[in-house]
Amino acid sequence: MKELIITTKKKMVQQVNKLFSVEAPNAVTAFINDYEFLSNDYECEIPVAEDDLVFSNITSALIAKKSNDIGTRRKFTRFSASKARKKESSIPENDYWEENKDDILYDLLKIKFTHNENLRNKLLDTYPHDLINNVSYPDTYYGIRFGEGKNVLGNLLMQLRKELRNNN
Numbered sequence: 001m002k003e004l005i006i007t008t009k010k011k012m013v014q015q016v017n018k019l020f021s022v023e024a025p026n027a028v029t030a031f032i033n034d035y036e037f038l039s040n041d042y043e044c045e046i047p048v049a050e051d052d053l054v055f056s057n058i059t060s061a062l063i064a065k066k067s068n069d070i071g072t073r074r075k076f077t078r079f080s081a082s083k084a085r086k087k088e089s090s091i092p093e094n095d096y097w098e099e100n101k102d103d104i105l106y107d108l109l110k111i112k113f114t115h116n117e118n119l120r121n122k123l124l125d126t127y128p129h130d131l132i133n134n135v136s137y138p139d140t141y142y143g144i145r146f147g148e149g150k151n152v153l154g155n156l157l158m159q160l161r162k163e164l165r166n167n168n
Helices: 002-019 033-038 058-064 070-076 081-088 097-115 117-124 152-166
Strands: 046-048 053-055
Touching (some): 033 117, 053 070, 097 117
Antiparallel strands (some): 046 053
């Protein structure tokens, strides 16, 4: 029994180490604590001029962009990231969502980090580190879980950081 507990603990530690990419010492490997501002859930003003709406986080804005209906989008301006996720399944995706979701996210990230100078400077301060969006929830598109995933959010943040550095 004692051996089983030790083996289970070792496996858990290995999974946690893999989750947080301990083998990537020159990277920001989790968007928490000092790097929470990199998360799409981070609360800050996201003014979307084309809709004349202001969201409180990128998650809500991104989910709202799935809808063609301005009234639906407007509702999401009042939602926290977690509430937006709960409401997400009620929104039918518009025709262009799947093909353009990365561009939409990039545009929202650009708004977030150009509208908020403090956040812009914090993003620039992450240079030259890789940005790896390790997640504990099953999202291997925008993040990485247990060493697997596309890390789209991390890659878009590094792309934006490069653009901001080149424009300085």
